[in-house]
Amino acid sequence: MRLNQITIACTDYVASVKFYQTIGLRLIVNSPGRYARFECPAQNAADDPPTLSLHQVSEDTPIGETVIYLETSDVDADFAAWVQAGLVPEKPPIDQSWLWREAYFKDPAGNRICLYHAGENRRFPPWRVAG
Secondary structure, eight states: EEEEEEEEESSOHHHHHHHHTTTTTTTEEEEEEEEEEEEEESTTTTOOOOEEEEEOOOTTTOSEEEOEEESOHHHHHHHHHHHHHOOOOOEEEOTTTTOOOEEEEOOOTEEEEEEEEGGGTTTSSSSSSOO
8 A cells, every 4th residue: 555645625726726836746637626636746757656636625615625545456455454453434445437446434533544546547547638
């Protein structure tokens, strides 16, 4: 398992996208007004760079919807092991329309943890921004 992505909420999509581009992140997925994903600069060509995602929330939504993504090669096996260890799932494994298999837990403070597998669809989904 490896940490490779964090998703944060934003209330001004355009300003947030501009901010993260300004600080050097490269926009790789853009669904205006809803969702964006950026790659962090790679240290070398062999790196699989970590990503940061934004998801739009309404002005009256409390900010704090941070989601930590842990990628694994077998979501179902790790999900079962976590449940057997006594962790209570928020959502069981399910195949998503964006081509990831995801399961959700919450940590003791209420932060969401997504246990997932995306393979090449994490960095190279069919709707990736050209460039």
